[in-house]
Amino acid sequence: MSGSVTKDAKGAGASAPFGRIVNVTKTFNTAGQPVPAVKDVSFEFRKGDLISLLGPSGCGKTTVLKMMGGLIPATGGLLELDGKAIDAPFPGVGVVFQAPTLMPWRSVLGNVLFPMEVTGKNDARAKARAREILKLVGLEGFESAYPRQLSGGMQQRVALCRAIIHEPSILLMDEPFGALDELTRLEMNDLLLDLRRVTGATVLFVTHSISEAIYLSDQVVVFSKRPAVIVKELAIEIPYPRSSKTRFLPEFTELERQAGVALGIVHQ
Amino acid sequence: MSKHAAHFLYPLAGTLIIILAWHYYVVLFHVPIVVLPTPMQVLQAMVTESKALLEEGWVTALECIYGFALAMAIGIPIAVTMTYSRIANQMFYPLLVASQSIPKVAIAPILLVWFGTGLKSKLAMAFVIAFFPVVVDTATGLRSTSPELLELARSLQCSRLQTFFKIQLPSALPSIFSGAKIAVTLAVIGAVIGEFIGSNEGLGNLLLTANSQLNTPLVWAALIVLSALGMVLYGIVALAEIILMPWAVDSTQKH
Numbered sequence: 241m242s243g244s245v246t247k248d249a250k251g252a253g254a255s256a257p258f259g260r261i262v263n264v265t266k267t268f269n270t271a272g273q274p275v276p277a278v279k280d281v282s283f284e285f286r287k288g289d290l291i292s293l294l295g296p297s298g299c300g301k302t303t304v305l306k307m308m309g310g311l312i313p314a315t316g317g318l319l320e321l322d323g324k325a326i327d328a329p330f331p332g333v334g335v336v337f338q339a340p341t342l343m344p345w346r347s348v349l350g351n352v353l354f355p356m357e358v359t360g361k362n363d364a365r366a367k368a369r370a371r372e373i374l375k376l377v378g379l380e381g382f383e384s385a386y387p388r389q390l391s392g393g394m395q396q397r398v399a400l401c402r403a404i405i406h407e408p409s410i411l412l413m414d415e416p417f418g419a420l421d422e423l424t425r426l427e428m429n430d431l432l433l434d435l436r437r438v439t440g441a442t443v444l445f446v447t448h449s450i451s452e453a454i455y456l457s458d459q460v461v462v463f464s465k466r467p468a469v470i471v472k473e474l475a476i477e478i479p480y481p482r483s484s485k486t487r488f489l490p491e492f493t494e495l496e497r498q499a500g501v502a503l504g505i506v507h508q
Numbered sequence: 509m510s511k512h513a514a515h516f517l518y519p520l521a522g523t524l525i526i527i528l529a530w531h532y533y534v535v536l537f538h539v540p541i542v543v544l545p546t547p548m549q550v551l552q553a554m555v556t557e558s559k560a561l562l563e564e565g566w567v568t569a570l571e572c573i574y575g576f577a578l579a580m581a582i583g584i585p586i587a588v589t590m591t592y593s594r595i596a597n598q599m600f601y602p603l604l605v606a607s608q609s610i611p612k613v614a615i616a617p618i619l620l621v622w623f624g625t626g627l628k629s630k631l632a633m634a635f636v637i638a639f640f641p642v643v644v645d646t647a648t649g650l651r652s653t654s655p656e657l658l659e660l661a662r663s664l665q666c667s668r669l670q671t672f673f674k675i676q677l678p679s680a681l682p683s684i685f686s687g688a689k690i691a692v693t694l695a696v697i698g699a700v701i702g703e704f705i706g707s708n709e710g711l712g713n714l715l716l717t718a719n720s721q722l723n724t725p726l727v728w729a730a731l732i733v734l735s736a737l738g739m740v741l742y743g744i745v746a747l748a749e750i751i752l753m754p755w756a757v758d759s760t761q762k763h
Contacts, residue, residue, distance in 0.1 A: 309663055333663045341656040345678045345755045358666045358674065386755045412663075 258287035264317035276467035290443040292453035295463030334403035334411040340395035342387040349383040355406040393424040462502040472502035545725040553725035568711040571699040575634020583642030616705040633702035638691035649683025
């Protein structure tokens with residue numbers, strides 16, 4: 241039901257994009273040599289959308305993600321979120337990495353509450369919300385467990401909860417399910433869509449899996465090999481909620497083919 | 509037999525075998541007591557000289573504890589400074605490494621001149637020898653903080669203090685403890701060296717005195733008390749580790 245609310249909000253905001261990336265370039269200096277990582281990248285996205293950045297490993301899509309979070313500055317171009325230019329870390333960002341990167345010395349609840357603690361909002365309400373979202377991801381009863389007592393998939397769920405506890409305006413996910421086995425990965429995909437529906441979060445999702453990108457996203461931005469340039473943008477019109485059946489729809493397969501062609505791994 | 513019992517019984521059996529071998533070696537080959545007393549004679553010396561062993565042992569224990577505590581209290585802040593200030597690191601790290609090439613025993617006479625024959629010179633010796641592993645391991649621990657956790661901290665706009673106390677210091681705790689365990693063992697060595705060079709009390713002094721009187725059973729008794737002291741101090745640090753790092757209990761028990 242909140243899914244329909246999100247759709248409405250999207251419709252209303254369709255004219256003014258929530259996020260804008262305009263002619264963004266990033267060049268790293270490696271041993272005195274300029275190494276271009278991202279070249280003249282531009283795309284836009286709406287509030288509440290899930291956008292996948294799809295491309296080969298090490299192509300520079302993670303760099304785009306980090307620039308969007310203000311974690312590294314762009315060499316050129318403009319990044320904008322909600323009308324504000326991004327050049328430094330800003331409040332309201334949630335991050336999820338490929339590894340769960342939990343703090344082994346904190347309990348599950350303590351890990352989830354970390355963002356609230358450092359922003360001075362660790363009150364009873366925050367704790368109640370933490371318990372609520374832990375329940376949502378199926379970790380009820382594990383609140384006081386330590387990360388090492390959990391499986392990789394469970395740890396990544398905790399990391400997801402930590403990323404959304406402070407109700408970020410944008411959620412940056414860097415191949416979050418890349419290290420998980422296929423079954424857990426499919427499960428986590430559905431979990432992410434559930435969380436997105438409930439929280440209405442805007443998500444930038446980096447992946448090198450074509451089917452994962454299409455299954456999750458409203459929009460897929462396909463990148464070339466390094467330096468990253470956009471080779472294709474795909475709008476995924478398949479309605480939510482999506483399920484395992486979605487993967488066998490003819491339009492799903494067609495989108496997979498198009499993405500494959502854009503990546504140069506499928507020949508026309 | 510349960511696994512737990514095996515953990516306990518096998519080392520005990522091993523020790524017993526060594527003690528028996530020792531005993532029969534001395535008895536069968538008529539080794540003079542001055543060269544090697546039997547385990548029983550050592551035990552007797554421990555009982556009859558228990559008061560002296562405890563008193564002198566306490567002196568040595570204090571030297572070790574103070575020296576170790578000082579090494580931690582000074583070593584950790586120095587490691588922190590050198591990790592966060594590149595200038596401090598460049599200025600003093602080479603010096604610190606170079607200072608380690610000096611044989612510690614060679615410093616003992618100087619410390620004796622500076623601090624006298626009492627507790628202070630032994631404490632200083634224990635400190636000098638225990639200090640280096642504390643600095644090196646703490647610095648290693650601080651530098652090994654997961655870059656992703658630091659990125660998380662940056663994305664949440666954590667202050668430097670928050671990042672340090674909530675992420676880097678806890679990340680470094682396992683390393684700090686491995687440094688502390690080495691340091692506490694070295695502190696015992698330092699204290700004994702100090703006592704050898706110039707002292708009129710402590711286990712090291714008792715050992716030297718007994719040796720010069722050809723009281724070999726007492727020498728061995730002092731050695732055993734000394735090793736027990738080392739093990740107890742190590743045990744205390746290991747216990748502190750379990751208490752302060754309950755999240756890592758399993759990995760600690762594996763060792």
